[in-house]
Amino acid sequence: MINNHNDLNNYKKLVLNTSEEIPYSRIKNTMFCTEAIKINKNNMNKYQQNDSMNILNNNLTNNINNQKSLKVVYHDKYFKENINKITYYEELVSILNNEQLITLNDLNYIKEPFINSNKIIFDSNFESGNLHMSIELEELSEYDLIIRPEFGTNKVYQWFFFSVYVPKNENYINNKILKFNIINIPKDKSQFNSQCPVLMYNTTLNKWSRNTFNVFIYNNGIKNEKLKNEYLAYFTLTFSFNFEFNTKYYFAYSYPYTYTQLKLYLNTLNKDMYKNIIKFGKVGLTINKNIIPYIVITNFNSNINEIKKRKCVFLTSRIHPGETSSSYVIQGVINFLINIKNKISIFLRNKYIFKIIPMINIDGVIYGNYRTNIKGRDLNRMWVEPNEIHSSCVLNIKKLIQFTLLHREIEFYCDFHGHSNKSNCFLYGCEKKGVQNMEKIFMKILQKNNNTFDINSCVNKINQSKIKTGRAILKNEFKIDLSYCLESSMISYTNPINSKKYFPFNIEKYKKIGFDFCLSLNELFDSNNFNRLLNELNTFNNFLNITHQINVNNENNNNNNNQNNNKSNNNIFI
Numbered sequence: 001m002i003n004n005h006n007d008l009n010n011y012k013k014l015v016l017n018t019s020e021e022i023p024y025s026r027i028k029n030t031m032f033c034t035e036a037i038k039i040n041k042n043n044m045n046k047y048q049q050n051d052s053m054n055i056l057n058n059n060l061t062n063n064i065n066n067q068k069s070l071k072v073v074y075h076d077k078y079f080k081e082n083i084n085k086i087t088y089y090e091e092l093v094s095i096l097n098n099e100q101l102i103t104l105n106d107l108n109y110i111k112e113p114f115i116n117s118n119k120i121i122f123d124s125n126f127e128s129g130n131l132h133m134s135i136e137l138e139e140l141s142e143y144d145l146i147i148r149p150e151f152g153t154n155k156v157y158q159w160f161f162f163s164v165y166v167p168k169n170e171n172y173i174n175n176k177i178l179k180f181n182i183i184n185i186p187k188d189k190s191q192f193n194s195q196c197p198v199l200m201y202n203t204t205l206n207k208w209s210r211n212t213f214n215v216f217i218y219n220n221g222i223k224n225e226k227l228k229n230e231y232l233a234y235f236t237l238t239f240s241f242n243f244e245f246n247t248k249y250y251f252a253y254s255y256p257y258t259y260t261q262l263k264l265y266l267n268t269l270n271k272d273m274y275k276n277i278i279k280f281g282k283v284g285l286t287i288n289k290n291i292i293p294y295i296v297i298t299n300f301n302s303n304i305n306e307i308k309k310r311k312c313v314f315l316t317s318r319i320h321p322g323e324t325s326s327s328y329v330i331q332g333v334i335n336f337l338i339n340i341k342n343k344i345s346i347f348l349r350n351k352y353i354f355k356i357i358p359m360i361n362i363d364g365v366i367y368g369n370y371r372t373n374i375k376g377r378d379l380n381r382m383w384v385e386p387n388e389i390h391s392s393c394v395l396n397i398k399k400l401i402q403f404t405l406l407h408r409e410i411e412f413y414c415d416f417h418g419h420s421n422k423s424n425c426f427l428y429g430c431e432k433k434g435v436q437n438m439e440k441i442f443m444k445i446l447q448k449n450n451n452t453f454d455i456n457s458c459v460n461k462i463n464q465s466k467i468k469t470g471r472a473i474l475k476n477e478f479k480i481d482l483s484y485c486l487e488s489s490m491i492s493y494t495n496p497i498n499s500k501k502y503f504p505f506n507i508e509k510y511k512k513i514g515f516d517f518c519l520s521l522n523e524l525f526d527s528n529n530f531n532r533l534l535n536e537l538n539t540f541n542n543f544l545n546i547t548h549q550i551n552v553n554n555e556n557n558n559n560n561n562n563q564n565n566n567k568s569n570n571n572i573f574i
Contacts, residue, residue: 096146096156096184096234097224120178124148124162127258128321130368131162140169142179150369152376155226156184158420159322159370161252168245176242180251183220185235186227189421190217191491195502198239201250208255210504215239254418254490255507257318257327259290259362265331266293266358269338276300277338277349284396287374288363292393294400297337297354299346310353311411312404313521314480316397316470318359319380322370323418325488325510329425330358330416332514344522351525352411355404360393380415383473401478412521414484415470423502425450425488425513426457428466430475438481445523450516452493452509488513 120140124131132148147160160182192198197212220236227233243249250256269278277300283292298310317330337354339345348354359365363374372378375390386395404410427446429439439460447455462472475483488510495501 157370317416321364325418326416328510332511336518424454428485
């Protein structure tokens with residue numbers, strides 16, 4: 001959150017004058033300690049590799065054992081501040097298996113951290129930052145990093161966002177490479193590789209890039225039985241980068257998109273040129289008393305009777321706060337819908353009312369959570385019975401949906417998400433018995449319009465684990481047949497010709513998905529085009545059924561022939 005006028009001006013300058021946006025503002029949260037804590041490394045031989053660890057981790061151990069001591073900096077106040085003279089490995093096990101729930105207490109504003117004249121400074125005291133601890137393995141060379149558990153939980157997900165400042169140090173003129181090891185990654189599945197390195201922002205160049213290298217992930221052997229991976233252990237994401245002195249760098253799992261960034265974007269839309277296109281409102285307040293904005297887009301110049309007849313398209317995003325790609329996608333949707341000159345934009349505004357909630361889990365976004373709100377609740381599993389205490393934002397959104405349905409039909413719903421494991425973008429739909437093809441048509445259209453859309457990753461049914469999600473409730477409780485979840489990869493998309501060739505997403509690619517989403521809506525709502533696509537799908541499905549029946553018949557014939565052959569063969573041996 002912006003705390004004063006100067007901060008706001010600096011933030012605007014930083015956001016609006018860069019080729020790709022970096023979200024950054026100080027927040028009212030104690031999350032930094034400048035005192036380094038030294039660890040005596042007696043008995044470091046206990047931090048040896050077992051059979052489950054690989055050679056890469058052996059190299060890490062050798063690096064640790066060659067050091068006389070380790071320097072530890074805590075970046076928040078929620079864990080113990082003193083480390084006894086115990087082994088590094090035992091301390092890591094203790095920290096990473098901590099049962100303490102992280103809560104928001106003593107929210108006092110902290111100034112910029114003091115920058116030592118010759119020491120590297122880590123920081124995450126800004127929106128969406130979540131660094132917990134840094135451990136110096138080799139000064140100005142290699143550091144172990146620990147990501148903070150989500151507020152309201154003791155769980156860690158894969159989101160990370162922190163900064164590093166490298167001051168001038170005459171002793172290290174020849175050393176221009178830093179290596180970071182994030183040692184509490186809960187998943188072994190990662191899209192980071194040589195084709196898609198870790199994302200970084202250089203404040204001198206004012207742009208995001210993927211200039212990290214030696215990127216890989218491996219099992220580090222630190223056990224945690226609560227982890228849901230097959231190893232019951234944490235993984236280390238390691239990467240290196242070339243640095244320049246007196247420069248600050250940001251590192252993030254994916255392009256960050258903060259609450260402040262959203263507010264600045266919405267402010268740019270509050271202009272006279274858009275006054276008959278867009279109206280602003282609020283759904284309510286978050287647990288931490290932040291306003292949840294929502295916008296309504298349509299042609300407000302139309303007469304009241306025309307507006308009353310319009311159906312509604314209802315869109316939501318960022319119910320999972322760390323899925324930042326979804327914010328860029330929905331921003332692309334908004335940019336398309338408010339276009340004054342585009343004929344398709346004008347057509348959509350004349351035909352529909354678009355109600356959009358661009359950021360649901362605002363508290364989680366501010367405090368660097370990946371999946372939950374600050375009460376530790378996954379809000380996308382709270383749609384059945386939301387309450388004022390833990391999920392008031394979902395409760396208020398359901399009330400808004402109910403209010404909307406009193407006045408008009410909601411023809412289409414989509415919840416925008418980001419995906420950590422899969423590449424490309426894709427849709428999850430809700431199959432309706434008897435109208436099987438209807439939900440698939442939009443998928444087919446979007447596949448045609450966007451080259452990062454992967455129809456093979458689409459799912460057109462509601463699994464048991466998803467019955468409490470937004471799209472499921474909008475379908476089952478509110479009877480909205482066209483109810484979707486649009487997933488966009490947090491990292492990469494693939495070559496349509498060669499699926500093994502990966503490309504990292506950038507901000508413009510995400511916005512292009514939103515642009516093509518609107519083009520696809522236009523085609524979906526075109527009745528002539530809809531009927532043509534429906535006929536194509538029916539023809540294709542009939543072809544598949546015929547082909548399947550032919551294959552079944554051939555298989556049966558082959559089985560009968562085999563049986564006859566077996567009988568004749570058996571006769572030989574009688």
